[in-house]
Amino acid sequence: MTAADVRKTIDTVWRMESARLIAGLARMVRDVGLAEELAQDALVAALERWPETGVPDNPGAWLMATAKHRAIDRLRRSKLMQRKHEEIGYDIESDQEGAEDAWIDAMDDDIGDDLLRLVFTACHPVLSTDAQVALTLRLLGGLTTEEIARAFLVPEPTVAQRIVRAKRTLSEAEVPFEVPRGPELAGRLSSVLGVIYLIFNEGYSATAGDDWIRPALCDEALRLGRILAELAPKESEAHGLVALMEIQASRAGARVGPSGEPILLLDQDRSRWDRLLIGRGLTALERAEKLGGARGPYALQAAIAACHARALTPDATDWARIVGLYAALAEIAPSPVVELNRAVALAMHFGPAAGLELVDSLTAEPSLRNYHLLPSVRGDFLFKLDRFEEAHAEFMLAAALTKNARERAFLIERARKAKENLSQTEP
Numbered sequence: 470m471t472a473a474d475v476r477k478t479i480d481t482v483w484r485m486e487s488a489r490l491i492a493g494l495a496r497m498v499r500d501v502g503l504a505e506e507l508a509q510d511a512l513v514a515a516l517e518r519w520p521e522t523g524v525p526d527n528p529g530a531w532l533m534a535t536a537k538h539r540a541i542d543r544l545r546r547s548k549l550m551q552r553k554h555e556e557i558g559y560d561i562e563s564d565q566e567g568a569e570d571a572w573i574d575a576m577d578d579d580i581g582d583d584l585l586r587l588v589f590t591a592c593h594p595v596l597s598t599d600a601q602v603a604l605t606l607r608l609l610g611g612l613t614t615e616e617i618a619r620a621f622l623v624p625e626p627t628v629a630q631r632i633v634r635a636k637r638t639l640s641e642a643e644v645p646f647e648v649p650r651g652p653e654l655a656g657r658l659s660s661v662l663g664v665i666y667l668i669f670n671e672g673y674s675a676t677a678g679d680d681w682i683r684p685a686l687c688d689e690a691l692r693l694g695r696i697l698a699e700l701a702p703k704e705s706e707a708h709g710l711v712a713l714m715e716i717q718a719s720r721a722g723a724r725v726g727p728s729g730e731p732i733l734l735l736d737q738d739r740s741r742w743d744r745l746l747i748g749r750g751l752t753a754l755e756r757a758e759k760l761g762g763a764r765g766p767y768a769l770q771a772a773i774a775a776c777h778a779r780a781l782t783p784d785a786t787d788w789a790r791i792v793g794l795y796a797a798l799a800e801i802a803p804s805p806v807v808e809l810n811r812a813v814a815l816a817m818h819f820g821p822a823a824g825l826e827l828v829d830s831l832t833a834e835p836s837l838r839n840y841h842l843l844p845s846v847r848g849d850f851l852f853k854l855d856r857f858e859e860a861h862a863e864f865m866l867a868a869a870l871t872k873n874a875r876e877r878a879f880l881i882e883r884a885r886k887a888k889e890n891l892s893q894t895e896p
Contacts, residue, residue, distance in 0.1 A: 472520050475519050475520045475523075475524060476516075476520075478519075478524050478528075479512070479515055479516060479519060479524075479528075482515075482524075482528045482529065482532070483512055483611060484611040485529070485611075486528070486529040486532060487508060487512075487608075487611040488584060488587065488608060488609045488610075488611060488696075489529070489583070489584060490508045490511070490529070490532055490533055490536060491504045491505050491508045491587060491608050492504075492583035492584045492586065492587040493533060493583050494507050494508060494536055494537075494540060495583070495586070495587060495590070495646050496583050496586065496646060497537075497540060498540055498543075499645075499646050500640055501587070501590055501591070501608065501636055501639055501640075501646070502636035502637070502639070502640055503543070505607075505608060505636070507536045507539050507540050507543070508532070508536055510535075510536065510539045511532045511533075511535040511536040511539065512532070514535050515528070515531070515532060515535075582648055582700060584609075584696060584700055585648050585697070585700040585701065586646050586647055586648055587608060587609060587646075588605070588609060588661055588693075588696075588697060588700070589647070589648055589649060589657055589661060590639065590644060590646055591604045591605045591608050591609060591635075592605060592657070592660050592661040592664045593639065593644050593657075594657070594660060595638055595639070595642050595644060596635050596638060596639070598664070598667070599631055600631045600632075600634065600635040600638075601635075601660070601664045602621075602664055602667060602668060603617055603628055603631040603632050603635065604631075604632055604635045604636070605664055605665075605668070605693070606620075606668065606689065607632050609693055609696075610689045610692070610693065612689070614628050614629045614632065620671070620672075620683060620685065620686050621671065622677050622678050658701070658704060658706065658707070659706075661697065662697075662706060662707065662710050662767065665690050665693050665694050665697065665710065666690070666710060666713075666714070666767070668686055668689060668690040668693070669686065669687055669690030669691065669694075669714050669717075669718075671683065671686055672684065672685065672686025672687035672688075672689075672690065673687055673717060673718075673721075674873075675873055676872060676873060677872035677873055678872075678873060678874065679729075679874045679875065680729060680875065681724070681725055681729065681730075681731045681873060681875040681876060682721060682724060682725060684721055687714070687718050687721065688718075690714060691711075691714050691715065691718060694707070694710050694711045694714055695711055697710075697711075698710075698711045698753070703760060704760075705756075705757040705758075705760035705761060705762020705765055705768065706757070706762055706765045706766070706767050706768065708753045708754070708756040708757040708760065708762070708768075709753075709754065709757040709762055709765050709766075709767030709768030709769075709770075709771050710767040710771075711750075711753045712750045712751070712752075712753035712754035712756075712757060712767070712768070712771035712774075712775075713750070713767050713768075713770050713771035713774055714750075715746045715747070715749045715750030715753060716746065716747055716750035716751070716754075716771060716774040716775060716777075716778050717774055718743070718746055719742045719743040719744070719745075719746035719747045719750065719778065720734070720737060720742055720743075721743070722741045722742075722743065723737040723738050723739070723741040723742055724737065725875075729875055730875060730878065730879060731875055731876060731879045734777065734783075735783045739780075739781060739782070742778070747778045750771065750774070750775070750778070751775060751778070753771070754768065754771045754772065754775055757771070764797060764801060765801075766798060766801060766802040769794055769797055769798045769801075770798065772794050773791050773794045773795065773798075776790055776791050776794070786817070788814060788817045788818035789818055791814045791817075791818075792811070792814045792815060792818050795807065795810060795811035795814050796811065798811075799811060805831055805834045805836050805837050806837075806840075808827060808831055809828065809831060809837070809842065809843060809846060811827065812824040812825075812827040812828045812831075812846065813846060815827060816850055816853075821849075821850040821851075821853040821854050822850075822854065824846075824850050825847065825850040825851070825854065828843070828846055828847045828850060829847075831843060832847075839870055840870070841866075841867045841868075841870035841871040841876070841880075842867070843867075844863040844864070844866040844867040844870070845863070845864065845867035845880060847863045848860045848861075848862075848863030848864040848867060848883065848884075848887070849883075851863060852883070852886075852887055852890075855890075855894070857887045857888070857890045857891035857894065858887075858891050860883075860884075860887040861884050861887040861888050861891065864880050864881070864883045864884035864887060865880075865881070865884045867880045868880035868881045868884065
């Protein structure tokens with residue numbers, strides 16, 4: 470292998486193994502920041518040695534073994550030895566070597582739910598949402614600071630600071646490296662799922678920048694969601710979220726045109742939808758429902774997505790069922806955004822006037838004041854009602870509010886068509 474081939478292999482191995490490596494080390498040293506540092510040390514060692522010695526048969530095991538040796542070296546050089554000594558139950562004056570042997574033996578314990586512990590630690594409520602997202606992508610996604618910054622269009626130093634502060638906060642707060650139990654689990658799981666879905670949504674419909682979708686972020690969120698569902702097989706909402714992301718991701722190839730322009734759901738070429746992803750999504754939804762989670766927020770959204778996935782043509786869509794599903798979602802997870810989506814379903818089932826009535830009731834909602842999809846949806850209803858002048862104004866307002874260049878161009882084009890229709894109807 471050439472040096473370039475070895476480097477590419479190392480990058481691939483790191484992306485695949487880094488999360489498990491950091492998770493296993495965090496269980497040993499009880500410090501996420503130190504665990505990542507040890508993992509990085511092992512990566513540096515691989516970059517130095519593998520070009521000369523070749524890639525090991527089991528590169529993941531090599532990295533873990535190297536990191537363990539670094540951890541032991543750290544243990545011997547720091548006060549960590551004394552803390553571990555006390556935790557294992559030895560008297561401070563007893564044989565240090567015996568305590569060290571016991572701690573080293575603990576390193577070889579079955580890793581169990583290490584990855585699950587890492588997920589809950591990275592998404593701990595002591596951290597801000599921005600910090601949770603950055604740390605999750607760094608520790609579990611294996612993304613570099615540069616990649617995270619580029620994905621979210623945030624300056625690289627900002628992302629670096631978030632990650633450093635997040636690790637410091639976890640350490641200073643002495644956040645335990647564990648999966649919460651009992652009542653705390655439900656609330657924490659909701660936070661974890663929310664972080665993963667936030668990452669997916671940023672990839673599915675980018676809030677800013679020149680691209681409407683960022684497939685890499687969708688892929689990363691899907692990977693994290695699948696891991697979580699495997700680690701928590703009895704949590705229905707984990708399967709509900711995976712189902713939702715699988716089905717939505719199935720449309721990726723049909724959501725943009727040749728020049729990267731957005732293509733709305735009803736205008737998409739459904740033959741380009743990924744049937745494999747749809748099948749996986751429907752299977753995950755079935756698992757969520759069998760676990761009693763049919764009315765969970767993610768499962769309900771996945772059921773809505775499934776209605777679209779099952780319809781071979783837009784006209785075949787079961788809008789009556791979608792209206793009912795949105796009503797159920799509004800009951801358990803009420804929000805202005807849910808109401809806006811329900812308005813679209815109402816318009817498709819009962820006509821644009823029905824949707825417009827609900828949207829008009831949302832115009833005074835403070836949380837939607839700068840939400841570009843509100844005037845965008847309202848403009849669509851007005852256009853369908855031949856109220857072209859008002860539609861033009863709404864599309865222009867939506868274009869002014871969005872920070873995504875592709876979406877802005879799309880909305881301006883819709884405004885142009887509204888104006889064109891207006892001129893044709895004027896005497």
